[in-house]
Amino acid sequence: MPRSLSPLSVPYRVLQRGGGLAIGLAFVLGGGVNLPFLGPAGPLIVLAVAGVAAVALVGYETAYVRRFSYELTADTLDIDSGVLSRRSREIPLRRIQNVDISRNVIQRLLGIAVVSFETAGGGETEAQFRYVTFEEAKRLQKELARLKRGGTADAEGSVGEEPAAAPTEPESTELFALDRSELAILGALSIDFRVPGILFLLVSTLGSTVVSSYLSAVPGVALVVLAGVLFAAVAVVSWIVGAAAAIVEYYDFRLVRSGDELQYERGLLQRYDGSIPFDKIQTLTVADNPLKRHFGYATLYIETAGYTPGGSSGSRGSEAAIPLAKREHVLDLVEELEPVGDVDFERPPRRARRRYLVRSLLAVGVLTGILYAADSLLSLSIPWWPPLLLVPVAVLYAHATWRHRGRWLGEHHVVTRNGVLRRKTKIVPYYRIQTIIDSRSVFQRRLDLATVTVDTAGSLSLGGGDAAAVDVSGATADHVRTELEARLGLAVDAYRVGRAGIGIEDEYEQNGDDSESGSRGSESASLDDGESGGRSIADDEPGVRRDSTAEDESSRSGSPVDRTRDGQEGEDPDTSRGRDDPDD
Amino acid sequence: MNRLHPRIRLLWIGRSLLTAAIFAGIAFGVGRVVDPAWLPAWAPLAVFVAFGGLGATFAVLRYRSWRFEVREDSLYLERGVLTRVRTVVPFVRIQHVDTSRSPTERLAGLASTVVYTAGSRGADVSVPGLTPGDADDLRERLKRLAIRSEGEDAV
Numbered sequence: 001m002p003r004s005l006s007p008l009s010v011p012y013r014v015l016q017r018g019g020g021l022a023i024g025l026a027f028v029l030g031g032g033v034n035l036p037f038l039g040p041a042g043p044l045i046v047l048a049v050a051g052v053a054a055v056a057l058v059g060y061e062t063a064y065v066r067r068f069s070y071e072l073t074a075d076t077l078d079i080d081s082g083v084l085s086r087r088s089r090e091i092p093l094r095r096i097q098n099v100d101i102s103r104n105v106i107q108r109l110l111g112i113a114v115v116s117f118e119t120a121g122g123g124e125t126e127a128q129f130r131y132v133t134f135e136e137a138k139r140l141q142k143e144l145a146r147l148k149r150g151g152t153a154d155a156e157g158s159v160g161e162e163p164a165a166a167p168t169e170p171e172s173t174e175l176f177a178l179d180r181s182e183l184a185i186l187g188a189l190s191i192d193f194r195v196p197g198i199l200f201l202l203v204s205t206l207g208s209t210v211v212s213s214y215l216s217a218v219p220g221v222a223l224v225v226l227a228g229v230l231f232a233a234v235a236v237v238s239w240i241v242g243a244a245a246a247i248v249e250y251y252d253f254r255l256v257r258s259g260d261e262l263q264y265e266r267g268l269l270q271r272y273d274g275s276i277p278f279d280k281i282q283t284l285t286v287a288d289n290p291l292k293r294h295f296g297y298a299t300l301y302i303e304t305a306g307y308t309p310g311g312s313s314g315s316r317g318s319e320a321a322i323p324l325a326k327r328e329h330v331l332d333l334v335e336e337l338e339p340v341g342d343v344d345f346e347r348p349p350r351r352a353r354r355r356y357l358v359r360s361l362l363a364v365g366v367l368t369g370i371l372y373a374a375d376s377l378l379s380l381s382i383p384w385w386p387p388l389l390l391v392p393v394a395v396l397y398a399h400a401t402w403r404h405r406g407r408w409l410g411e412h413h414v415v416t417r418n419g420v421l422r423r424k425t426k427i428v429p430y431y432r433i434q435t436i437i438d439s440r441s442v443f444q445r446r447l448d449l450a451t452v453t454v455d456t457a458g459s460l461s462l463g464g465g466d467a468a469a470v471d472v473s474g475a476t477a478d479h480v481r482t483e484l485e486a487r488l489g490l491a492v493d494a495y496r497v498g499r500a501g502i503g504i505e506d507e508y509e510q511n512g513d514d515s516e517s518g519s520r521g522s523e524s525a526s527l528d529d530g531e532s533g534g535r536s537i538a539d540d541e542p543g544v545r546r547d548s549t550a551e552d553e554s555s556r557s558g559s560p561v562d563r564t565r566d567g568q569e570g571e572d573p574d575t576s577r578g579r580d581d582p583d584d
Numbered sequence: 585m586n587r588l589h590p591r592i593r594l595l596w597i598g599r600s601l602l603t604a605a606i607f608a609g610i611a612f613g614v615g616r617v618v619d620p621a622w623l624p625a626w627a628p629l630a631v632f633v634a635f636g637g638l639g640a641t642f643a644v645l646r647y648r649s650w651r652f653e654v655r656e657d658s659l660y661l662e663r664g665v666l667t668r669v670r671t672v673v674p675f676v677r678i679q680h681v682d683t684s685r686s687p688t689e690r691l692a693g694l695a696s697t698v699v700y701t702a703g704s705r706g707a708d709v710s711v712p713g714l715t716p717g718d719a720d721d722l723r724e725r726l727k728r729l730a731i732r733s734e735g736e737d738a739v
Contacts (some may be wrong), residue, residue: 120702305702434677434703438670445668455703485672489657492676492733 002069002080005221007133013061016053025050049160070129077117079127091126093120095149097280097304099136101273108271113137120305120457141275143563146260148277158192165366175262175333176322178253186250186324192242196234250323253332262302262337280304282432282456284334286425288327293423298330299323302337305457338427340413345406351447354407356398364394406453407469409483412491414454416467426467431491432456436484438477450477456486585651585662592713593647595692600639608632652711654725659699659732663710673709677701678730683719684710695719699726 028046063083070079076090098118107113112131119126132140178186251268262276285301292298300322322330334340364387372384400420408415414433417425437453444450453468469480612628614620642665651662659673682698689695689712697719698710713724 352620433674434701435674435709436672438672439664439667440669441667455701457702481672485658485674488674488676542670 002071002078003136004069005065005129006112006131006136007065007131008112008133010058010062010065012107012110012112012131013065014058015070017061018057019055021050021057037431068129071138072147074147077127077144087125091119093115093144096126096144096148097277097423099141099144099275101134102267103134103142103273104270107131108134113273115140118304137273141263141273145259145275145277149260154358172256172258172263174254175257175336176255176325176329177254178250178266178323181251182324182326183247183253185295187243187247189241189324190239191235192245195238195241199234199237246323253323255322264577270426276302276304278305278337281337282428284338284427285465286334286427288423289483292324295323296327298327300330300333303456323460338413338429340410340415340427342412343408343415345408345415345417347406348402348449348471349473350402353398353402354447355443355447355449355471356401357395360394360401361391364388364390397558406468407472407480409480409487414467414469414484416454416469418468418470424465426465428454428456428467429491430484430487431495433484433488436481438481440474440477444471448474448475452477452480452484482581585653588647588650588711588713589715589718590647591692592694593643595642595688595694595713596646597640598692599688599719600643601636604632604639605634607635646654647713650713654722654729659726661711671709673699675726675729675733677703678726680729681723681726681730683716683723684721685716697722697726 007256025046060083064081067083067086068079068081070077072093075093076407077093077096079087079089079091081087081089096117096575097120098116100116100118102116103113111134113134114131115129115137116125117127129137129140168263241548248268250266253266254264256263256265258275260278262278263274264276265271265273281302282305284304285303286298287301288298302321322333325333334417367390369385371387375384397420404417404420406417412431413427413429415425415427433454433458435455437455438450440450441452450473451468451470453466455466469477472480608628608631611623611631615623615625615627645665646663649663649665649668653660657674657676659678660672661669661671661676663669677700679700681700683695684698684715685695693715693716694712695716695718696710696712697714701709711722
């Protein structure tokens with residue numbers, strides 16, 4: 001049976017649309033703006049026009065809300081909408097990536113909410129319900145998840161694991177909640193870098209004359225002090241704004257696992273309430289910076305193909321993220337979402353470090369050069385040598401770049417880590433690989449190095465943030481390339497058989513890994529800095545969790561683990577290539 | 585490993601000569617209008633030769649570096665002069681395949697095949713310099729292979 005929007009949406013929509021108009025009208029009438037061309041009856045005419053507009057608006061919004069109907073069927077979401085031009089849409093449920101509910105303060109008072117459905121295609125939200133009651137929004141979210149489970153089971157026959165994984169009313173387990181102290185730390189670490197720009201703009205447009213006349217009146221020393229005070233003030237303001245924004249945005253952040261979906265809630269004034277199906281997760285990113293590393297915190301981003309980065313509300317792409325949590329916490333959650341197991345990063349070869357050294361020294365050199373040129377050409381009395389003091393920093397930075405860079409091929413995931421000041425560890429399930437790109441610049445070729453980039457459909461990757469194994473040796477790059485391709489094939493095979501190659505059901509990470517032959521095999525916080533390295537990928541493979549594999553097969557029999565190994569070592573190319581059979 | 589049609593060199597050289605001609609035109613215009621003292625009369629010619637020569641060299645080198653292969657499970661491309669890029673596009677990840685012929689390509693009697701994936705790099709994968717027949721063949725072949733490999737959605 002088709003349903004319609006909440007009747008309360010009519011007044012809300014009218015107020016929302018008409019609010020601006022009303023304020024404008026009040027300004028025109030109250031401010032006594034002169035309307036000579038309308039004659040003495042001017043205000044009356046304005047009022048009449050406004051009255052007609054108001055009636056039209058109410059009429060339109062009523063019609064819109066009455067026309068809008070939607071229905072959840074077994075495998076589609078049907079929407080009929082539109083007043084003047086009608087539109088009927090059917091969105092296949094399996095194509096829906098995320099369902100988000102948002103409510104601002106007024107909507108919360110009225111008990112209504114906006115529901116947005118995201119799909120992978122297109123640059124914007126696929127469908128939005130403005131507005132339904134909050135209960136209905138929650139029902140939609142739940143019902144959709146339920147239908148999707150039922151739908152996949154129907155479509156793919158006896159999938160088997162579905163009922164076990166998802167009982168009719170899936171139990172919810174809280175995965176993560178941002179407590180007060182974490183929120184405080186998050187606020188403290190959030191600086192809004194846009195504020196200085198805005199302040200600068202304000203000052204330069206409003207107060208330029210005042211400032212310049214003031215500036216000419218004060219002596220030089222005072223000027224320096226003033227600049228210092230100003231700088232400090234701007235810094236404090238940006239910090240306060242950033243902290244306030246972060247606290248408002250992430251107040252009472254909760255991440256709940258419900259069946260095979262991830263649900264989050266956050267926000268002080270505007271509440272967000274969203275769901276992410278596990279099987280839509282493209283990439284997990286653990287990000288940190290030196291400060292967070294030092295205090296043992298990290299940030300987690302969960303990427304699906306549904307959100308458009310830089311979209312309407314700025315942070316669309318990272319809405320499904322843990323803003324800040326203890327590192328172990330984040331790693332536990334990663335393990336829960338994508339059981340990567342112990343990650344043992346392998347660093348680039350040492351000769352790569354030379355590149356970084358040359359690069360950072362070049363930066364210092366260029367800085368010195370600019371200062372020197374400015375010094376000699378413009379005859380300013382600035383000394384040109386201070387940048388040279390940065391040389392040790394450059395050396396350290398080069399070393400750190402090398403030390404933090406790494407890649408790892410696990411059983412189901414490829415993990416890469418890059419960056420020092422903003423370090424990102426990307427976890428990509430083999431199944432999510434779209435294309436594999438191996439590029440070697442002239443300078444890389446001189447040292448026989450290569451960069452292997454793994455392209456996924458994740459939305460954050462648009463900014464060039466794809467997972468990449470940077471500066472691996474040429475031979476390794478060849479190996480990684482073929483390896484990734486083979487493993488994608490196996491993962492797709494496993495998925496096609498109906499047993500997802502990646503999945504939350506995997507419990508193997510709890511089986512420990514005593515068989516790990518590495519030098520630090522038993523350390524569990526493996527995404528932390530590893531000092532080992534130096535082992536080749538080929539070495540990694542045979543020893544990894546051999547004991548757990550057997551149990552694995554009973555619990556998730558289709559895992560590509562065993563087969564991966566075959567393909568990996570090239571013993572049985574038929575297993576990995578057999579899927580070319582058209583009957584498959 | 586397949587290579588591109590040799591005529592693609594002419595196309596690329598032609599394009600770079602066109603670019604060079606535009607730059608030479610700018611140099612000529614500057615010489616005519618602004619007429620700076622340091623700009624000799626032969627500057628446009630020098631600009632044309634420099635840019636054209638560079639472009640032509642790159643075109644030839646690019647042609648030499650280009651290889652592609654339809655492998656068992658994937659399309660493999662290798663190209664690039666300064667940065668050597670090798671791309672692997674698994675058939676399971678192909679969303680759709682196009683052939684396209686730009687005006688210059690039509691002039692040279694060539695076509696390109698463009699492969700789309702759901703990846704964030706979208707239309708990054710295109711094979712230029714095919715004869716129209718070959719381009720259509722490649723498209724059909726990739727299409728068949730993509731259907732046969734029957735990828736589940738990764739998104």
